[in-house]
Amino acid sequence: MHGAALQPVQLPSDGGPPVSFFLEFLRSPLTVGAVRPSGRALAELATAAVPATGSPVVVELGPGTGAFTAPIQQRLAGSGRHLAVEINPRFAGRLAALHATVEVAVADATALREVLAQRGLDRADVVVSGLPWAAFDEELQRNVLSEVVAVIQPTGVFTTFAYVHARWAPPARRLHEALRSRFEEVVVSRTVWTNLPPALVYFCRRPITVVGPQGAMDLSTAAGHR
């Protein structure tokens, strides 16, 4: 766990200067993982699992400049809670300034449980990921997925996207296999050809956990399953 990422970060009240997605990519290509934000059609699909009724807790991982943030906010229409976890303080500052009702945390997704606990939460109904999985090594993929599985409700949904051109490359295959080992159901969407580059969404339901002495844990951290 990256405890240092949980030190409170003072976000500028005016959001700071405008942030260019492309410049942030040039600064840190492996963290940003794309040269442009997701398009509207991909954002609508990736956020379709957010309930438009009730008071759900929605967690957004890697919001960047907010491509998924706006449709999540529209679906919530003022109800529930929307927590956005972004490692890049410049993206986080702009996001907080643009979306006053989104709880923005400057933190690493590997610290998700702590981020939720700091806000009096331990579970999420929906986790929407915009993280650049293909740029993550195996350990980072595993650590983030463990956090997601640890917080998601048994009836919850985890969605994440992948670029079609990289779908059969080792990191994307590893992600798909990891998803299938952590969730009973993994449904792959149609391809969103209008996105640049074209992308698809994984809809993951029914997290696979075992109950140990310290409560529910996911299979990868349970003894005998490493």
Ligand SMILES: C[S@@+](CC[C@H](N)C(=O)[O-])C[C@H]1O[C@@H](n2cnc3c(N)ncnc32)[C@H](O)[C@@H]1O
């Ligand atoms: C491919 S961009 C996606 C941005 C946005 N969701 C979209 O679809 O346009 C990936 C985002 O994940 C953030 N990110 C990368 N690694 C992260 C981590 N370990 N924890 C939290 N955010 C992370 C990056 O800073 C960036 O904002």
